[in-house]
Amino acid sequence: MAMRHVDDAERRARLARRHGLHPAHRLDDVLSATRAMTVLHSTESATPYLSVGARTDGVGPEQVDRALYEQRSVVRQLAMRRTLFVLPRDLLPAALGSAAARVAAEQRRRLTRDVERHGIARDGTAWLEAACEAVLRHLAGSEPLPARRLREEVPELTGTVTVGVGTRYGGTFPVAPRVLAVLGAEGRITRGPNAGHWRTWRPTWTLTADWLGEDVEPVCPEEGYAELVRRWLRTFGPGTADDLRWWLGSTVSAVRTALADVGAVEVSLADGHSGWVLPDDTEPADPVEPWAALLPTLDATTMGWRGREHYLDPADVPYLFDTNGNAGTTAWWDGRVVGAWVQDPDGTVQVVLTPAGTARAGRQGRAALREEAACLSGWLDGVVVPHVYASRLMKGARLP
Known part of the structure; x- marks a missing residue:
């Protein structure tokens, strides 16, 4: 049987639906947004709040605080790549037994x-x-x-x-x-x-x-890695073994074992590499209508893969990522990163596009991103968010 091919357009359509970024596929609450992304980055304090806000309607910082500190349905944990994440509580045993134990x-x-x-x-x-x-x-x-x-x-x-x-x-x-x-x-x-x-x-x-309110028993490393890989493939698949090795901060051997344990199915990708999906996730994804989104520094979507050419122009990397590979804020149009967003001193959000992003967004994309900026300004309600990992574009570097 011929290996199924997943082109970049389908990968972007999957991303739009599964990550709750398309307006027709918003998520219900903090826990569902966290589950959808497997984990949320939390190195910068504001990131999980903004990540949830970008994927839900009407969910603000107060609800994120409630999930973290009252319901405790999500928890912060140092895990993959020595990075701080917000995890669904039921993923904690797997993370503690594998990636966190390695760290x-x-x-x-x-x-x-x-x-x-x-x-x-x-x-x-x-x-x-x-x-x-x-x-x-x-x-x-x-x-x-x-x-x-x-x-x-x-x-x-x-x-x-x-x-x-x-x-x-x-x-x-x-x-x-x-x-x-x-x-x-x-x-x-x-x-x-x-x-x-x-x-x-x-x-x-x-x-x-x-x-x-209870002890958390870590599972064995193999079981832990398998559960992390299973959830990652549900969120980010198809992805390559190299994407997984980087995301997990693990060894090639651990990734290969986990892919086998979850019964992952190999597919071909547009860049010529092999990708992997779960065995019940092999059907083609339908296209989606164009969409716009503004995501925070180190957002889980931006940082989900090591190979990013299906949603990021390589020429834009120096403007959007620091030298250590940390992403600043990002502006998305129709499944691709086209720029960043910044705030005025009064908290008003402004979108800044790269030259390639300006051409890619066109009039429709620029108008949609302006609407997103107005929505995010309202969501922030005057709060100005500090950034540790500010990209060159966020800092106002002159673009060619």
């Missing part, structure tokens, strides 16, 4: 090495175990606490290390946040209420069992 092991190794190298302790492993146990004891029965309070109240967290000398992100840093990151990646503690506005990130920490 935790690597962070443990690096921290114990640095503790010994900087003279904090001769035995970094013993020091880290003592520090972790001290944090767990201190949080037991306590209200959620910010990292600063934990540093002040837990002597075992004392110490600093100097890393990345001569680099942009180098400097001398306390070890306390790295201990918390290890415990968080292992699922023993979790991020509780945000002590700041939703647009800024001031997390508090609490025991995971206290926050969720």
Whole structure:
């Protein structure tokens, strides 16, 4: 039987429907929007709020807060690629048993090495175990606490290390946040209420069992990776094995095993590579009418694949991504990224197109994006969102 071919137009149609970006396929609430995307990026505090807002009608920051901090139907978790995500709660065992466990092991190794190298302790492993146990004891029965309070109240967290000398992100840093990151990646503690506005990130920490009302048992790595791959294919398929390896931050072997475990079906893609879909997802997708969307920094759609040519002109990458591959805000027309969006000091949203995007959007696309900008301005209601990962286009770089 001939291998089915999925062209770029079909991939964009799938994206429009499954990601809740087409007006006819909006999602109902915070949990359904998170499930639709498998996970939401949460490195920047505002991103999950804006990501949900872009995929739903009438769901604002208050509902996102309620899902995170009252219903706790979605949770923040350090997982794939040492990135902070918002996950549906039922995905937590799979993430903790696979991608998060890989991150935790690597962070443990690096921290114990640095503790010994900087003279904090001769035995970094013993020091880290003592520090972790001290944090767990201190949080037991306590209200959620910010990292600063934990540093002040837990002597075992004392110490600093100097890393990345001569680099942009180098400097001398306390070890306390790295201990918390290890415990968080292992699922023993979790991020509780945000002590700041939703647009800024001031997390508090609490025991995971206290926050969720139960212990979370990680599944075995193979089962965890299989579940992550199953959900990723439902959201992003077809995608390549390389897309999955990058997204998971895993090994090629883990991806191959997971694809086999879920019974993934191979298809051909327009760029000549092989892609994969779930066995019940092989039917062609119908086209959709043109649509416009404004997505936030590091949105899960923009960051879903490593190979992005089916929705992104390679010439636009330097204007929309930083040198580490982090995407800024994006403006979409009919399934393709055509630019970015920024805010005036009063919070009004403006769309900025690349030269290629201007030609691609045309009059219809530009008008639709102006309408999206007005809607987003109303949704933000004067709130100006700060960005850590601002692209060249967002910064106003002159375009050729």
